[in-house]
Amino acid sequence: MVANGAGKTVLLVDDNAEILETTSTFLRARGLHIVAVGSALGVTALVMRHRPHVVVLDVMMPALDGGALATLIRGKKDPRATAIIFYSAMEEEQLHQLAAKVPGATYVAKADGLDALYSAIVAA
C-alpha cells in the first residue's frame, strides 16, 4: 500500500465525460496516477497493462455494466489483487448489493462527493 494514496495508480472508468474529467482532475491534484477511460470496452486489457492499485468503476454504462466488468477483471490472473470501487449515482441499496457480490469490492455513492471517493481509494 502507498501511504496517503500518493503515487497509487487508479484506473477510472465512467461513460459520463464531465464526471470523468472532474474526478480525474480532482484525484490527480492529490497525487494519484490516473488512467481514465470513457468506455468499459477494453478495460481488462488496460488492467493487465497498467496493473492499477485501484479500479474505480461506474456501474450503469452502455455495452457493459460495471458489475459484469468487475467479474471479467476478477477472472484475470491478477498478482496485485487490484481493489475495485464501484462509483455510481444509482440507488445505494443496489450499489450495496452489487459490491457484496464481487470479492474485494467496495462502493462509494457519487452523492457522497469526491472526498469520499478519495478516502476510499486511500483506504483500499
Add this chain to the structure above:
Amino acid sequence: MLSTNPSTTPPPFRGTRRRAIGVWIGATLLFACGAVLLGVDRELDGQMSVALTNQRIHIEKVTAIRRSARSAYVLLLERWLRPLPERRALERAVEQAVTVIRDQADAFAAAAPLSESEERERNLLISAVAMWSNRVHQSVVASDGPAAIGELRALLDDIDRTADAVQAIDSLQGASTDARVAVLHARQAAIQAAFVAVAAGILALALVWWRGKLTAERRFHASERARAEQERSEQLRTQFFANTSHELRTPLVAIRGFAALIADTPDLAVSVRDATVRIDREAADLLGQIDNILDAAKLARGTIDVLIGDIDVEKAIRRCVQRCTPLVAAKPITLEVDVQPDLPHLQSDAVKLQHVLTNLVANAIKFTEKGHVSIRARSPDGTRILLEVEDTGVGIPGEAIGRIWNPFEQADTSISRKFGGTGLGLSIVRGLVDRLGGEVAVRSTLGQGTTFSVALPTAYAGVANA
C-alpha cells in the same frame, strides 16, 4: 447478508376439487339409480310376457278340448245310425277321439299355474272329460245306443257348460291380465321417465361440473395474468425509479465535481470560494431530496427491502458527517461526534441507517443558525444502540411536536418558506426506523434546540407486522 421483504403468494386455485368430488358422487348415485330402474324395467317386461303367454295357452287348450268333444259326439251319433259294418270303424274312430281328448286334458292339467278359480274350473273340466270318456267306452261296449246317446248328450252339455265357465273365467282373467299388463305398462313408462330424468340429471351435473371447472380455471388464469401484469408493472416502476434517479443525480454529481475543482484552485477570490461552497451545498441538498422522494415512494408502496449486515456505527456516523458537511456551508455551526468506546456493532441495514442519520443531521443543520449539531451513540444495556442528534436550533412548538412525524408536515407553514424542504425527512426517518424494528423520540425547547433519538436493536429480529 440477509434480505427480508414481505412477499405475497398468488391466490390458490380453490373449489374445483371439492366441486368435482361432489359431482362425481352425485353422478355415481344417479348411475346406480339408473341401473336399478333398468333392472326393474326388464323384470316387468318378463312378467308381462309370461302373463300374456299363459293366457293364450289356456284359451287354446280349452278350445281344443271342446272341439275334440264335439267331434267325438258326432262320431258316436253316427256309430248308432250307420249300418253294422261301418260301426266298427266308427267305434275305433270314437276310441281315438276319446284318447285325443284325454291327452288334451292331461296336457291341460300340466299347463302353467293359474288363478284359484281358473284352477277349480279346469279340474272340473278334466274330471268331466274323464267321466265322459269312461261312459262312452261303457256305452259302446254295451251297445246300448239310445241310452248312451242320451247320457252322452247330457254329459256333453256338462262339458260345454264347464268349458263355457272356464272360458268365462278365462275372459275375466284375460281382462285382469290386460289390466295387469296395463299397470305394468304404466309402471314401465314411469320407470323409463325416471331413467330419462336420471340421465338428464347426470348430464346436468356434468355440465355444472364442467362449467364450474371452466369458471375456476378462467378465474385462476385471470388472477395469474393480473399478478404477472402487476409484477411487470412493479418491475417497470422500479426500473423507472432507478433510471430516473440515476439521471437526476448524475448532473448534480458533475456540478459538485466542478465546484470541487474550482475550490481546488489556488488563490481563489473569497466571493468565488463562497459561491463554490454554496453551489456544492445546494447540489448536495438536492441529492438528499432525491433520496427522500424515492424513500417516501417506497415506504408508501411498502416495497422497502431490508438488507441486514454488520455495521460499525462510528464509521456510519463519520460517513454521515462527511456527507452533511457541505450543508453547513458558511453557517457558524460545528458538527460534533460522540461515540461510546467499544460500542457494539449493529446487525442492521447500513443504507437505511445512513438515510436515517443523514436526514436527522441535515434537518438539524437546516434549522440551526449557529451553535452545534451533535451526534451521539451509546448502548445503555448492550441490546440496543441509542443514536441522538442534538442541535441548538429554533426548536419545535409544543403543539406541533406530535405532528412532525407525519409526511409533508412542518411545525409551521412559514418554515418551508424560510428554511425550505419538503416535509418528508422526519416521516422517512420514522418509516425506516419502524422497518428496522426501532423507535424514535424527540424532545425540544422552543428557541433553544431539539434532540432526536433513535433506538435500534443491536440484532435485527424482523418486524412483527412486516
